[in-house]
Amino acid sequence: MPATDQAEQKWNSQDGPQASMRPTERPTEPLGDDTRHNWARGTGSHQLAQALGWFSVGLGLAELAAPGSVARLIGVPDNEQTRGTLRLLGLREMTSGIGILTQPRPAGWVWSRVAGDVMDLSLLGSALTTGDARKDRVAAATAAVAGVTALDLLCSDQLSRMGSERQYSQHEPHDGILRVRAVTIRRSPEEIYRYWRDFRNLPRFMRNLQSVEPLGDNRSHWRTRGPVGSQIEWDAELTEDLPNQLIAWQSLPGAMVENSGRVTFQAAPGDRGTEVRVELRYTPPAGMLGAKVAQIFGKEPKQQLQEDLRAFKQVLETGEIACSEGSLGGLQFPQAPAQAPAELPMEILAKAA
């Protein structure tokens, strides 16, 4: 069917790329309202954080606007001193609440709630020993704050742990993962096909690949470069080859991570060149650590494919890969690196070796 219909169908149909992505996976979103509230959608710990945020705002408003009533409610004497203290506490609550609700990473702000809870508990504790306090109400308030403290601790703990786990996506599932990316390159489909078809060129722009050696009979041997000189290798075979249109390959049995890829070349409108679409699939065996997958496919496989295609475009259009200076070991005042060392382009690695 015509290319545009195909593209539409792919994105709209149930069997399209989106179907095999787990529900919490999203393509990279632009920063802005979406990203700010991204953290608030979906997962339970973020809903809890939102609730705590609103609770803080509400409580803070009450303490600021009606400190006398709050004092009487929790059983402490209603005088200028306690009112003043309650107003300050109200300000603190509001700040925590606003921080939780508006900041993209609320973990720290929820921790600030915990600190506030500790402060509240100690204030209530000393109120219990004061002569003119309503002990029953103070005790009830203390119990309530203790409950909220537990929630705050639970929430902030979950949020903090989630932050570090995101790097090596635990979403690498037991079913196949599909990555699809497109880039438009200002060269003819023939030139681009010719470049990609010689698999020995792939490491030039696929930064985790060290080498691809043809073995004859449409087979090739692939090696990746991992940190500290480690390597992962596998064999693959060419499964489809339509000159100037399509190349597909598949790892052979015995590969540590079964993977396959497919690239299509299509003339772009006007004088824009060629639209190159790459699909990469891989199926890590059950129980494989995120780290192993990361070693083969990069820390963030989705992002890695995008970066590789960008490098591909640069190589074909400009003859080189854009880079800015990084701290190549031993510079006293390093220009902070543009890319982590494992992802520097070939020229830098060659010179640093």
Add this chain to the structure above:
Amino acid sequence: MKANCYIKRNKVEVQDVPEPKLINGRDAIVKITSTAICGSDLHLVDGFVPSMERGDILGHEFMGEVVDVGKDVGNLRIGDRVVVPFPISCGNCWACANEMYSLCENSNPNAWMAEKMWGYSPCGIFGYSHLTGGYPGGQAEYARVPFADIGPLKVPEELTDEQVLFLSDILPTGYMAAENCNIKPGDTVAVWGCGPVGQFSIASAYLLGAERVIAIDRFPYRLQIAKERAGAEVLNYEQVDVLEALREMTGGRGPDACIDAVGMEAHTPGPMYWLDRTKQAARLETDRPFALREAIHACRNGGTVSIVGVYGGFIDQFPIGAVMNRALTIRTGQAHVQRYMKPLLEHIQNGDIDPTFIITHRMKLEDAPHGYELFQKKQDDCLKVILKA
């Protein structure tokens, strides 16, 4: 070598750093003879642009002598005197082929960062945070210039550094701002901001045939330069109601085009300013929109608003209703400097414009932090600071 480095918010320091080396075949190394501090450098130092790291070398307006060339640079030789444009452009992508050099698709190694922020990435820029590639900047003794076969412009010996330095950024920027106004004979153009870019916008508007140019600012010394050197009619917004004045001055129509040469750190008298500063501090808003809002309100129906002041993120309360209902055209972008360098060099050689009129302070590179302070606080009638080797 010495280089002026960002340390933290509101602090820059001249430090000793390694000299740059050639990395790619199309690189060149330039020994810098003159460089300048840009208003957009102030946005970096004032903390409004994310991704600045301690030790980053600042500066994107520079010129000097070529001291080394990569093997693939055909048009430059060691010893050539060049002005280097601030956008880094490959010349081969669709954007460069269509002369949109500040949208080069291949020159930002941190394109992923810019994509997260803005959707797609513009070009890489010298010394302008890791968002635009983390390239070391030109407030230094040497700089590596990528794609040196496309960017740098050779300049004739008989013109001094001061006469041509601004071809690197602010003169083409002011010119593009005026060009974007689509000026027709009889047009009135209003310019918000009498900083260096505003001054060049005024001059360029006249070059492009504007009948009247009205300039708006609050610093009397800047308004004076706009009036006496650039030839504008001036309004001090702390003394007059700008919208009313513009309406009356244009016979009730409004200016045909409005240039916002102020950008994200706009100022307005009164409490609204402090409300927006608070919103910025609470990260509810990243940029301040006062000049832009006023420019939109002032513009005549069907006119053009040309945004050349730098913005980074989001503003509150954008008058989209005014824009839509009155059919305003908004044109904007980082300047496609390479497009304008040669024609503007000719204008300078013909005497149509003398860019040196904006220079108020000259100092050595070592004094850069002092220059930043004068420029930021607008002390000592500072308009433009040049740093010499």
